[in-house]
Amino acid sequence: MAVVKLQGVSRSFPLGNKQISALNKLDLTLEKGEFVVLRGASGSGKSTLLNLIGAIDDPSEGEVFIHGNPLSSLSDKQKSQLRSQYIGFIFQAFNLIPVLTALENVQYPLSLQKVANGEAKKRAAEALAQVGLADFIDRRPNQLSGGQMQRVAIARALVTKPEIILADEPTANLDSETSKQIMDLLGSLNRETGVTFLFATHHDFVLSRASRILELKDGHIVNDEQVKNLNLVDQIPPGEKVEY
Amino acid sequence: MLRLKLALLNVLRNGRRSFITLLAIQFGVISLILMGGFFASMYEGMREGVIRSQLGHIQIYQEGFNQFGSQQPEEYLMNAEVLQKITKLVEDLEQVELVTPRLNFTGLLTDGSKSLAVVVEGINPEKEALLSSAVKLTAGEDLFEEDTDGALIGDGLFKSLNLSVGASLTLMATTADGSFDARDVTVTGAISTGTREIDNRFLRMNLQHAQGLMYTEGVTRLVVLLKDTKHTDEVMALLSDAFKKQGLALELRSWSDLADYYHEVVNLFDGIFSIVQIIVLAIVLLGIVNTMVMAVMERTPEIGTIRAMGGTRSEVMALFISEAFILGLIGSVLGVIFAIFLAQGITAAEIMMPTPPGSSQTYPIRIFTEADLLWKNGLFGLLIAVISSIYPAVKASRMLITQALRFA
Ligand SMILES: Nc1ncnc2c1ncn2[C@@H]1O[C@H](COP(=O)(O)OP(=O)(O)O)[C@@H](O)[C@H]1O
Numbered sequence: 308m309a310v311v312k313l314q315g316v317s318r319s320f321p322l323g324n325k326q327i328s329a330l331n332k333l334d335l336t337l338e339k340g341e342f343v344v345l346r347g348a349s350g351s352g353k354s355t356l357l358n359l360i361g362a363i364d365d366p367s368e369g370e371v372f373i374h375g376n377p378l379s380s381l382s383d384k385q386k387s388q389l390r391s392q393y394i395g396f397i398f399q400a401f402n403l404i405p406v407l408t409a410l411e412n413v414q415y416p417l418s419l420q421k422v423a424n425g426e427a428k429k430r431a432a433e434a435l436a437q438v439g440l441a442d443f444i445d446r447r448p449n450q451l452s453g454g455q456m457q458r459v460a461i462a463r464a465l466v467t468k469p470e471i472i473l474a475d476e477p478t479a480n481l482d483s484e485t486s487k488q489i490m491d492l493l494g495s496l497n498r499e500t501g502v503t504f505l506f507a508t509h510h511d512f513v514l515s516r517a518s519r520i521l522e523l524k525d526g527h528i529v530n531d532e533q534v535k536n537l538n539l540v541d542q543i544p545p546g547e548k549v550e551y
Numbered sequence: 552m553l554r555l556k557l558a559l560l561n562v563l564r565n566g567r568r569s570f571i572t573l574l575a576i577q578f579g580v581i582s583l584i585l586m587g588g589f590f591a592s593m594y595e596g597m598r599e600g601v602i603r604s605q606l607g608h609i610q611i612y613q614e615g616f617n618q619f620g621s622q623q624p625e626e627y628l629m630n631a632e633v634l635q636k637i638t639k640l641v642e643d644l645e646q647v648e649l650v651t652p653r654l655n656f657t658g659l660l661t662d663g664s665k666s667l668a669v670v671v672e673g674i675n676p677e678k679e680a681l682l683s684s685a686v687k688l689t690a691g692e693d694l695f696e697e698d699t700d701g702a703l704i705g706d707g708l709f710k711s712l713n714l715s716v717g718a719s720l721t722l723m724a725t726t727a728d729g730s731f732d733a734r735d736v737t738v739t740g741a742i743s744t745g746t747r748e749i750d751n752r753f754l755r756m757n758l759q760h761a762q763g764l765m766y767t768e769g770v771t772r773l774v775v776l777l778k779d780t781k782h783t784d785e786v787m788a789l790l791s792d793a794f795k796k797q798g799l800a801l802e803l804r805s806w807s808d809l810a811d812y813y814h815e816v817v818n819l820f821d822g823i824f825s826i827v828q829i830i831v832l833a834i835v836l837l838g839i840v841n842t843m844v845m846a847v848m849e850r851t852p853e854i855g856t857i858r859a860m861g862g863t864r865s866e867v868m869a870l871f872i873s874e875a876f877i878l879g880l881i882g883s884v885l886g887v888i889f890a891i892f893l894a895q896g897i898t899a900a901e902i903m904m905p906t907p908p909g910s911s912q913t914y915p916i917r918i919f920t921e922a923d924l925l926w927k928n929g930l931f932g933l934l935i936a937v938i939s940s941i942y943p944a945v946k947a948s949r950m951l952i953t954q955a956l957r958f959a
């Protein structure tokens with residue numbers, strides 16, 4: 308089953324007494340294990356698309372399916388549960404909760420799933436080790452560098468074992484060296500865990516990790532290109548959940 | 552666990568704002584406890600004053616007295632035999648401090664030139680001295696059994712007749728058999744009951760002397776003083792049962808049945824208290840809502856993040872309501888503790904109250920801190936805090952996620 312499927316999806320916003328169209332009749336399918344880079348100029352609709360796939364915004368037209376579930380049929384509560392189960396977010400501004408330690412930040416989505424405290428701690432520590440922060444679990448966000456904060460955020464997105472991680476310009480607030488390290492990390496996590504990545508950016512160096520490149524312009528997909536590169540995930544049969 | 556910790560950490564995150572919220576809650580709790588405690592002490596003062604100056608806890612009359620006795624008091628006297636029987640019966644109850652007879656009638660008091668209508672009470676001086684501990688002697692000396700023709704005169708009456716201790720007066724009254732008689736009385740002192748109206752026309756004398764004037768061996772009522780006011784209803788029931796069993800045609804009235812003025816004042820002040828409660832509620836509510844709304848605004852990106860991670864609306868609501876609960880709990884506990892200290896301090900300072908209306912005595916301000924008052928107002932503070940957080944919490948939970956995230 309496709310991780311994400313969009314059918315004739317449009318999204319427009321009211322501007323004064325006009326409607327401006329951010330996305331126009333989009334059809335799109337994302338498969339398990341893909342590392343999709345979403346390119347496009349500022350204002351081309353990248354964030355709008357990510358919000359729709361992330362079930363935090365509703366299309367004006369068309370239908371979004373996550374793991375086969377049509378979002379329009381779900382209540383707010385069901386959408387919350389679906390996000391908790393299938394989706395992870397990585398934000399440009401990291402969005403860590405400032406009063407919580409790195410470990411607690413990563414633990415938080417598990418506590419939303421009512422995972423027992425001890426179990427949640429263990430899994431959070433593992434996720435932090437996976438992103439190379441085993442020694443920083445007790446630090447608060449303000450005691451971490453930008454790159455470290457984004458690693459915590461990645462661990463937080465990963466810890467619930469989602470099917471897809473949505474990253475909206477996650478390197479925009481980082482210097483280029485750190486950005487490359489974060490990209491390497493995401494690429495290897497994609498290979499190790501088989502989680503689908505959808506990655507909005509306007510940095511070109513990201514492209515080398517992509518298995519597929521989508522290009523948006525004025526709310527249309529103007530280019531959709533499979534990149535036959537080194538990704539191991541290509542060998543994982545679609546629909547098979549990988550344990551990690 | 553972690554979510555409760557997050558609420559607690561958020562309370563600590565903005566210390567100044569939490570401090571202001573705590574102050575608002577404490578202000579509410581303290582002012583309500585102090586006012587409630589002050590009213591409670593005032594009620595108690597009035598209640599015990601009226602019990603220990605006039606009413607006792609329970610009064611016993613011949614059946615029919617309360618309905619018809621004001622027209623023909625002489626028809627509804629309890630005779631010596633009944634009197635003895637009941638006195639024994641009442642005295643045997645362990646809750647009873649003492650029981651004493653009174654003979655009441657109206658008379659005309661004259662000093663040879665002026666005559667004034669007076670309310671006369673024939674009493675047993677020894678027992679009455681114990682019962683009427685709230686009656687204050689303002690001139691002369693107390694009445695004793697040996698002062699066979701002695702009389703205590705109400706303070707106002709004493710002044711209006713320009714009397715002095717030792718003065719001799721004549722008291723005239725209609726006797727039990729309908730004729731008219733008079734006795735001489737000697738003023739031994741002046742008394743104040745605390746109620747000006749009574750003090751203006753009150754005379755107390757020895758029961759035997761009063762009975763002699765009235766040609767009777769009976770009394771109007773037996774007044775019962777209990778060891779504690781809280782036993783009143785219990786003893787009322789016991790006596791009522793006992794009288795029925797013994798076939799005694801008697802009537803009972805409790806102090807509460809008789810203290811109309813007390814109930815009027817209590818109702819008035821309870822009304823005032825309710826209004827103050829509403830005002831305090833409004834002030835505290837506005838204070839907390841305001842700081843909570845600020846907290847919600849400030850944490851907009853956090854709300855968006857939690858929602859994006861799969862937190863439900865109820866999750867977000869619960870987060871802010873638990874913060875309010877924590878603040879409410881701390882604020883109420885501190886408020887109760889401070890209120891106790893303040894109440895004790897004010898009581899210890901013995902600040903004199905202005906004379907209450909209709910009263911002729913003053914008291915120092917006392918503030919009671921009964922457990923009931925403390926926990927009720929503590930709970931009230933906690934509830935206000937939680938209620939105040941509902942609107943901001945709902946607001947937070949209804950934010951559009953994409954909008955909320957944009958503030959990051
Ligand atoms: N909440 C909104 N209200 C009004 N217009 C919006 C809103 N969100 C996005 N837009 C508009 O939709 C278009 C696409 O925006 P966006 O998806 O943020 O682009 P990108 O992320 O590629 O820069 C832009 O023209 C933007 O102004």
Ligand SMILES: [Mg+2]
Pocket residue numbers: 353354355475
């Ligand atoms: Mg964007």
